[in-house]
Amino acid sequence: MLRYTLLRVLGAIPTLLLVIVLAFLMVHAAPGGPFDDERVLPADVEANIARAYHLDESLPKQLLRYLGGLVQGDLGPSYRYRDYTVSELIGAAFPLSLKLGAMAMALAIVVGVSAGTVAALQQGTYLDRTVMAFSMTGISIPVFVVAPVLVLFFAVKLQWLPAGWSSSTGASRMVLPVITLALPQIAYIARLTRASMIDVLGRDFVRTARAQGLGTLTVVRLHALKPAMLPVLSYMGPAIAAILTGSVVVEEIFGIPGLGQFFIRAALNRDYTLVLGIVVFYAALIVLLNLIVDVLYGAIDPRVRYR
């Protein structure tokens, strides 16, 4: 298990490095500099600014400087938000995004797994087909279409829930964003669970358990659920990435002051260091969470460890 974990950790490092170098080079391949505004600065002022931000150094040197800072958690200063470093901005905005994402993920797993299991147990019935039809729709329709339509019906027309973050202070303002973020994942997890549950329920050990007189619920809970969860677990990596991407849209639509909204603002403002910092942060987060999923997978399924 230790060997497996170590190998996984070592495998994640080149990926992370590739991400950082790729993102860094892309930003630095940009035509023009970050301070090319409409107003023209005197040449010596511009040279001073370039020196202050180390823009006068060669590209490999800047990259090394960036990597060196990164190891110490320093992502450089923001070019647009004066007096703030990128790390400070991320640190201020991320907790809210994390809370939102974690709640959406929890909701997606609970609802998705339950719906998928019920559909698998009732295979071929009306209920099963309803769950699958909902699932196909949920997978196909993007978050930025679902979110405004939900707002239109539940906030604007019915007025059951607040439409935006700032229009309320209670927990009710979390409801629509979390549901919106969770919906496509619920759909996908339900589909995955149904398929693998049907597969597992047909195995010999399940038949044996049933032959011993165990009820359906006990068989599912004690015997079928764990092996059926393996495909769902390996989907967790992509699911986390999708929730991060989705949170960008959801935060924008509901006006939630999280990291996603910062990212879009930074992208529209062309705040190079902040965009680069957030991309690196997101990428590191995804690589790290994928790593955790991989290790968990190894812990649950011993076959994976010895491949």
Added chain:
Amino acid sequence: MSLLDNRSIRVSGGILLTIAVCALAGPWISPQDYLTMDFDRQLMSPTMTGGQIFGTDDLGRDLFVRTMLGIRVTLLVAVVASAVSLVIGVAYGAIAGFVGGRVDAAMMRFVDTLYALPFIFFVILLMVVFERNFLLIFVAIGAVNWLDMARIVRGQTLSLREREFVDAARLTGVSTARILLRHIAPNLIGIVVVYVTLTIPQAILVESFLSFLGLGIQEPQTSLGALVDAGVNQMEGASWSLLIPASLLALILLCFNFLGDGLRDFFDVRHTN
């Protein structure tokens, strides 16, 4: 068995064809154009009598023509971006599969590494760093979507290169490039067609996501994502300006997914037997 015997191919293909024809012919037939603003007709609700069946937007522009134009742009981006990913994916996968051995292992390891990357953020980074134009959007989205194609083509090539007709070609002295082009490529067409149909909705998704955030197609041009974004800002007084592009986008995505599923069943011999 003909293609049209499959119900999901027939229905979703029919809907997509209808939408495409409307998008091509609509702006041409309609007396309105997508640019003309009319400040006497701002945010008019859809009416059959006034000739503005989708209403107007906050600048008084006709939403029917704009929506049709948006569909055109969305479909164009999707098709071109998928073509880009097709070329990259097929070339990469065919080379990896045909050469095999250590080269194959290294090339596939690279693909695995790329799979772990949050691509959409790189596309956004690309849009921030460079001028936003059509060409870049095509290339960026195409560059995101080639991984699946490369994997599938590689697997197929791996099994094809062991077949007798490839050995025969090699024995008669045909060059590697020519074997790939004349003997391997034609046998990949079926599977490639299926996966292109499945990459198109992904490309649509990325394009509309970018346009929705204001990082994709720029005014006065429009796409379905940009129209949904505009609709969000007007939804309290003019819900149609959100609901029409949103439902069209959803419908197009659903149809492409069903079409892809249908084609996969059709080409998959194991399913039909």
